Amino acid sequence: MTDMMNNVIDSGEDTWIAPPNSKSWVLDFNHVTNGNYCLKVNLYAAQILVHMQNDCWTQASTADADSDGVLDADDMCPYDPVVANDANGDGCEDVDDTDGDGMDDDWENFYNTDPYVDDGAGDLDGDGVSNLDEFTNGTNPASSDTDEDFVNDGVDVCPLVWGDMANGCLTPINLPPICDIYFSLEMNGMVISGSAAIPAIPPMIPGGIGPQEIQVPAGTYYIIAVCTDPEGDMVTATINGVTIGPAATATVGAVINITENVEATVDVTVTWTDGVNTLTGAISITVAGGTNFVPDADGDGYTPGFTAAIGVMSLLGAAIAMRRRRL
Template identity: 35%
Template sequence: GNDFEVIDDTANQDDASITVSVDMHADEQYANVTIIGIDLDAGQEYKFDWTVHDFIPLPPVVLMENDHIWVEGNDGVETYILNFHDLPDTSNACITVVFSAGGTELETVSNVCWASASIADEDGDGVYDKNDLCENTPSGSVVQADGCSDSDGDGFDSNYEIDCNSDPNDIASIPSDLDNDGICDAQDEDIDGDGYLNLDETLAGTDPLDGLNFPANRLPTCALYYSLEVDGIPTTFEGDAVIPALSGVSAQVGIGSITPSVITIPAGSYYMTAHCIDLDGDDITLTVNDITIGPIAGEVSAGALIVIGESVNETIDVTISWTDGSDTLIATVTVNLESDSTTSPLPGFGIALGITSILLAGLATRRKNSN
């Protein structure tokens, strides 16, 4: 029999309930399921959530699911009929219906089951609805095994051929697919499958039809900015950079071979921020000292707060590395204190020099394919 689970009544729904029944179409071997809500309150929003499982495999497999939401009128009854003419074959299809009002679950009905072996063919194309991907094929159309039309019998749906610029009435004319990715060339944004969009290859002067001819990888370009702490963390990078283009060495060469860039600043507290942009739209990972941000597509920023007391005669090195996943560069910037600085010592710092990590991040649209 049917299993019913009744949830505690809500204030205005003591009488609302549902029935669930199955009506078999013996001639075409499929079921209609009728759900009826009764004793409903006018103006109340109700919902049927239903799921059909195939209970032959273990664990059961979901075959179909959906919901039905409505606001009740004045008759107090709602009848909802589900037609399962296209349900996959199973000897034990079971529906579960969850009935709720205003977001509160009122009742669950389960264990309403039937055997389904549907031979329904609503568009009359000779392909059962359960296998038909084109349910409204015009009568008399030549179709493939999936129920979609194929006027010339070349194995490609006629509408697909039209979209792909081949002739649906010529068996010798079929959609081209250079990289065999299942997307015809007329609709493929990366025809040769080299990971670069056709438009980007055209702009770069490479051949979008040759998978071995593609733009050389462009590393992110990075600039270094600094600003007084009192001015806040920089969120835009429209002003002049203290180092407009950081010069780095490859990770293979190693940090020991780096000739640091040098900047000199008065005593005080500064945000030192590296800002990198990748013109290829690649994911960038940026590290400043021991702080890493990314990967983030196209544009990323990271930085540190540097505090220098007036009597400090030492220097501090800031190490910056950036990668687009293909190549990595490392740079070092040496920050010196101006010897003639007249800035008053910051309270509480004395001769101390410290770094506090500050994380910043930016996001740009990735243009290059991720495959």
């Protein structure tokens, strides 16, 4: 079923096996507002469309559940049988405001303002906020500091929530940046594609989270960290001593040389910061199948990090691969 703007209101399907050669359905649509609607039915036989029918009608509900003379479609209180004190005709009992100052009598009685005198412009607690504005804002007209954060309601930007700043609001929490770890064969270039080997690498926690592990076959690889901030802050990332940033996306990498015949583990350290939060994570890289990586010739376990543009490295890698195939 759709409305006249072709928005789907309800839908469904049912199946029957003939014989019998006909079947009837009764469709109920609850809480449909007044307006124009259409019902479209498609009949399939063995997944072949054999008939279509589209019928439209005007919905004009006459339901009045609480018998108050206001139709349910227009009744803001459809189960409240108001028969009096409903000047605006919304089906709800009007709130008393004897003095017409915009503040409910019950509210005035509770806070000890005068329900029989128009005192909306008054300021019971002397905080610079009128009684009527206190009523509208939901603050306490009998307290100059509703949220008790030692900031007067008249200057408190967040008067209903305790705050630790001079404007009465809480210091916003700065979310830390996130780093995803990728790797690619050196011959393919410094390429970032597909799923991250370690998405959102967790920071190391003493006695808790330790190094993350990546296992790959023997070869030479780029280990790449791609760091961004969920709030859009500039990020600086460092991998094994090489730093990139600050940048909206800080991408930094290192080349790892791997052989199969010597047992070792290559450790990579990643540090990332947005200027407020500084985190450090570690990666242990081993050879898939149980044999471990070995450091490169100079014994430091990695070639210094790369800061070249990813796009350039990718093109160079592709060119080298093509030339090798042609040879």
